[in-house]
Amino acid sequence: MVRFDIRKILLIGIVIALPLVSINLQREKGETLWFLVPFKVAGTEIQDLFASFRLMVQETARTYVHLIEIKKENRALSEEVNELRARLTDYEEVSRKSERLEHMLGFRAQTKADLLVAKIIGIDLFSQAQSTLRIGRGETDGVRKGQAVISPYGVVGTVVEATGNSATVLLLTDRYSVIDARVQRSRARGIIEGRSSSEGCILKYLQRTDDVRVGDLIITSGLDQIFPMGYPIGLVTSVSKRAYGITQKVEVQPIVDPSRLEEIFVLRDLKNADLFAVNSKVKIPFALTELNRHPSAESRPLESPVVTKE
Amino acid sequence: MSVKPSQKKILSLVGHLIIQWLLAGMQSALWPSVLGTPTIPLIALTSIVYFSIYRSAVRSTVYIYCLSFLLASFSWLPWGLVAGPLLIVSFTTQFLRRRLFWNRLNYFLLICSLAMPFYVLSLWGISTLIEVNGIERVSLLRMILESVLILPLGVALYPLYRFVDELFDQPEINESEVTLW
Numbered sequence: 321m322v323r324f325d326i327r328k329i330l331l332i333g334i335v336i337a338l339p340l341v342s343i344n345l346q347r348e349k350g351e352t353l354w355f356l357v358p359f360k361v362a363g364t365e366i367q368d369l370f371a372s373f374r375l376m377v378q379e380t381a382r383t384y385v386h387l388i389e390i391k392k393e394n395r396a397l398s399e400e401v402n403e404l405r406a407r408l409t410d411y412e413e414v415s416r417k418s419e420r421l422e423h424m425l426g427f428r429a430q431t432k433a434d435l436l437v438a439k440i441i442g443i444d445l446f447s448q449a450q451s452t453l454r455i456g457r458g459e460t461d462g463v464r465k466g467q468a469v470i471s472p473y474g475v476v477g478t479v480v481e482a483t484g485n486s487a488t489v490l491l492l493t494d495r496y497s498v499i500d501a502r503v504q505r506s507r508a509r510g511i512i513e514g515r516s517s518s519e520g521c522i523l524k525y526l527q528r529t530d531d532v533r534v535g536d537l538i539i540t541s542g543l544d545q546i547f548p549m550g551y552p553i554g555l556v557t558s559v560s561k562r563a564y565g566i567t568q569k570v571e572v573q574p575i576v577d578p579s580r581l582e583e584i585f586v587l588r589d590l591k592n593a594d595l596f597a598v599n600s601k602v603k604i605p606f607a608l609t610e611l612n613r614h615p616s617a618e619s620r621p622l623e624s625p626v627v628t629k630e
Numbered sequence: 631m632s633v634k635p636s637q638k639k640i641l642s643l644v645g646h647l648i649i650q651w652l653l654a655g656m657q658s659a660l661w662p663s664v665l666g667t668p669t670i671p672l673i674a675l676t677s678i679v680y681f682s683i684y685r686s687a688v689r690s691t692v693y694i695y696c697l698s699f700l701l702a703s704f705s706w707l708p709w710g711l712v713a714g715p716l717l718i719v720s721f722t723t724q725f726l727r728r729r730l731f732w733n734r735l736n737y738f739l740l741i742c743s744l745a746m747p748f749y750v751l752s753l754w755g756i757s758t759l760i761e762v763n764g765i766e767r768v769s770l771l772r773m774i775l776e777s778v779l780i781l782p783l784g785v786a787l788y789p790l791y792r793f794v795d796e797l798f799d800q801p802e803i804n805e806s807e808v809t810l811w
Contacts, residue, residue: 442659445704447670448772449753449765452706454658480706488706495763515766579662 474575642798682723715752
């Protein structure tokens with residue numbers, strides 16, 4: 321016969337009934353039972369811990385995914401930046417070229433001279449001994465030996481050799497170059513002789529008593545029948561007089577820097593050469609007005625305005 | 631088709647001249663735009679040194695004459711002033727070779743480096759002696775820079791010269807295989 325232990329049954333009944341009773345009590349009061357509070361706190365803590373861990377993992381994973389995306393995006397942006405930089409460089413180059421050509425066209429439009437635009441295609445192979453340029457225009461374009469070569473800013477040199485489709489230009493800094501010149505301010509006359517591309521030129525045969533100062537502008541005299549009168553050549557950088565002798569030593573820095581030139585003008589007809597600005601009331605060589613308005617990379621900067629009445 | 635040794639010699643000479651023609655064009659039209667004008671070593675000098683070392687005096691003289699005509703077309707310098715210093719450099723190199731020679735690239739580079747200032751001084755000397763309006767002065771810094779700059783050019787061009795020689799003709803000095811050092 322099965323014997324029931326009343327005490328055990330009662331105990332089991334109480335154990336089972338307690339939670340059931342507590343459910344009802346909680347629902348009714350809406351408060352946590354005092355004995356459940358520590359468990360709640362502990363649970364919350366562990367939940368918080370795991371939640372933080374989950375968030376951290378999620379954040380890390382998200383960051384990693386973002387990093388991959390960022391890396392991809394960065395690569396794409398870098399490529400785009402490089403492309404844009406290349407375009408910008410191209411644009412700047414085109415812009416500069418356009419500006420340069422605009423100046424040249426402006427120069428040609430404002431003068432009555434017969435000017436031929438020529439592109440520089442090379443320099444002298446023996447540049448330590450000879451300062452010449454090779455231009456991509458020759459006899460077929462009307463280029464002849466002895467013609468003047470200029471830029472909108474000043475004298476460049478003279479044509480010394482012309483073949484079918486190219487010509488050699490002797491720069492004014494070459495040791496064989498001589499140009500009849502004047503000091504613009506005092507009208508003193510001398511001969512500009514080249515020395516080298518680094519040393520510039522020297523103004524020779526200037527009388528000891530002639531008035532010349534550092535900073536004076538040297539212009540063409542027009543007497544050599546190569547260059548038109550009054551075109552800028554260079555600026556006086558030093559004047560020295562010896563204790564004896566009838567001349568003085570005058571060093572001149574050319575206004576045009578040949579190493580920076582890309583295009584030049586060949587003056588085909590000297591007789592009709594009028595390089596003076598058409599619209600100017602006072603007759604000023606276009607080069608001087610240009611120099612004062614737009615100091616170019618092709619020309620050396622002028623310290624002060626040098627435009628004076630011719 | 632068999633090519634006679636004399637024809638090979640001519641072909642080799644023409645091959646070297648074509649290379650120098652291309653290099654001279656590059657030097658006068660491209661180099662100034664990329665690296666500027668102040669320091670341009672005469673690239674053809676490496677070829678002069680090469681011929682002076684690996685060819686007989688007659689063959690190198692013939693080559694220099696042909697080359698000087700070619701180089702003069704890239705300059706306004708009188709032909710005599712182009713050929714003169716190059717011949718002086720060539721004869722000096724040959725004189726040196728007979729007394730001191732080892733068949734290696736470093737020898738070629740050493741001679742190239744020495745030939746560069748020697749060439750500039752020869753040019754200056756001839757110009758001062760012969761020309762009415764000779765070269766006034768020589769830049770020491772430029773000479774040094776050119777002597778240094780010709781070294782990498784020599785390293786780059788030496789295999790090319792060897793290649794042309796192997797293609798058409800064998801150099802007269804057939805010693806051990808030329809190595810770097």
